[in-house]
Amino acid sequence: xxxxxxxxxxxxxxxxxxxxxxxxxxxxxxxxxxxxxxxxxxxxxxxxxxxxxxxxxxxxxxxxxxxxxxxxxxxxxxxxxxxxxxxxxxxxxxxxxxxxxxxxxxxxxxxxxxxxxxxxxxxxxxxxxxxxxxxxxxxxxxxxxxxxxxxxxxxxxxxxxxxxxxxxxxxxxxxxxxxxxxxxxxxxxxxxxxxxxxxxxxxx
Amino acid sequence: xxxxxxxxxxxxxxxxxxxxxxxxxxxxxxxxxxxxxxxxxxxxxxxxxxxxxxxxxxxxxxxxxxxxxxxxxxxxxxxxxxxxxxxxxxxxxxxxxxxxxxxxxxxxxxxxxxxxxxxxxxxxxxxxxxxxxxxxxxxxxxxxxxxxxxxxxxxxxxxxxxxxxxxxxxxxxxxxxxxxxxxxxxxxxxxxxxxxxxxxxxxx
Numbered sequence: 001x002x003x004x005x006x007x008x009x010x011x012x013x014x015x016x017x018x019x020x021x022x023x024x025x026x027x028x029x030x031x032x033x034x035x036x037x038x039x040x041x042x043x044x045x046x047x048x049x050x051x052x053x054x055x056x057x058x059x060x061x062x063x064x065x066x067x068x069x070x071x072x073x074x075x076x077x078x079x080x081x082x083x084x085x086x087x088x089x090x091x092x093x094x095x096x097x098x099x100x101x102x103x104x105x106x107x108x109x110x111x112x113x114x115x116x117x118x119x120x121x122x123x124x125x126x127x128x129x130x131x132x133x134x135x136x137x138x139x140x141x142x143x144x145x146x147x148x149x150x151x152x153x154x155x156x157x158x159x160x161x162x163x164x165x166x167x168x169x170x171x172x173x174x175x176x177x178x179x180x181x182x183x184x185x186x187x188x189x190x191x192x193x194x195x196x197x198x199x200x201x202x203x204x
Numbered sequence: 205x206x207x208x209x210x211x212x213x214x215x216x217x218x219x220x221x222x223x224x225x226x227x228x229x230x231x232x233x234x235x236x237x238x239x240x241x242x243x244x245x246x247x248x249x250x251x252x253x254x255x256x257x258x259x260x261x262x263x264x265x266x267x268x269x270x271x272x273x274x275x276x277x278x279x280x281x282x283x284x285x286x287x288x289x290x291x292x293x294x295x296x297x298x299x300x301x302x303x304x305x306x307x308x309x310x311x312x313x314x315x316x317x318x319x320x321x322x323x324x325x326x327x328x329x330x331x332x333x334x335x336x337x338x339x340x341x342x343x344x345x346x347x348x349x350x351x352x353x354x355x356x357x358x359x360x361x362x363x364x365x366x367x368x369x370x371x372x373x374x375x376x377x378x379x380x381x382x383x384x385x386x387x388x389x390x391x392x393x394x395x396x397x398x399x400x401x402x403x404x405x406x407x408x
Contacts, residue, residue: 059373169263186390
């Protein structure tokens with residue numbers, strides 16, 4: 001049974017697309033998913049970037065917005081770019097990690113992405129995160145407290161370090177059990193279908 | 205009938221993949237292709253880069269090589285990264301433009317990509333380009349002379365300026381008749397199938 005690690009940053013546009021479809025892709029293949037929140041900020045800083053490449057390189061940023069609009073429309077999803085972009089995803093990422101031991105990370109992450117990229121909410125705003133928790137029947141105060149414990153903060157730092165060690169430089173990234181790395185929402189299927197070697201493509 | 209502009213740099217790995225499959229993709233749809241050589245160098249310089257992002261960002265570069273290996277194998281293509289990477293594609297790009305008026309640009313470009321990414325040849329070496337011409341029954345000396353005429357050199361500069369004006373920041377890039385821009389070999393089909401709006405995806 002295929003098992004894929006789904007590495008994402010809660011501020012990442014293309015991670016939003018993957019989060020909303022990865023469970024169906026896994027179910028269609030009898031595969032499983034590990035949701036792995038991390039922070040792109042330190043990864044970008046290690047490359048000398050102080051913000052998203054979509055801000056540093058305006059042509060690339062304009063293209064991303066148009067590409068997201070096209071993909072979202074094709075998938076019947078709303079999409080808007082939040083202000084500011086990228087959002088500060090630190091609090092939300094820590095809370096998502098709290099859920100890893102409690103079984104609600106996937107539901108929480110999807111709800112945060114919807115608030116951010118459909119409703120345009122600021123996901124660094126505690127009231128937005130409280131709203132997400134409320135919708136899911138989760139206790140915001142206890143989760144926030146757990147997310148601010150030193151060991152939890154360290155867990156997120158460790159996850160981000162692990163991402164860099166494994167060669168992850170963007171999000172979403174999918175990692176197979178044998179360590180094969182696939183970058184980008186476009187490669188989601190390739191990760192699930194990886195089987196120790198590339199599959200032959202259907203020729204046109 | 206769909207018509208797609210195929211913008212490529214002869215030093216670009218993913219452009220190699222697209223060059224070898226775009227004619228079949230067009231034929232399958234009764235569509236046509238305009239082969240548009242340009243230079244990524246000035247585009248990268250305008251973004252503050254002195255070389256390929258695959259060299260500037262080593263994790264991204266390592267990933268690209270692995271991704272190319274996987275894609276090439278899935279398509280029954282050989283792939284090796286030439287030394288140096290990226291190659292200097294100026295001479296080859298000028299020669300490709302000479303072919304635009306004479307009907308052999310596509311054949312020339314495919315042969316240059318094969319020499320570069322299958323045989324590991326240095327495409328800035330005139331003897332390599334002479335070998336490509338010889339295989340295709342083209343007169344290398346007259347093409348080289350035509351490629352060094354001031355108006356031809358200007359045409360390549362104009363093409364690169366046009367690429368930047370149209371928002372192109374990487375290669376391959378596909379542009380539809382209504383100006384829709386699709387970046388990357390992954391988006392080749394999307395460009396041909398664009399029809400004033402995104403197509404619904406088949407749900408899983």
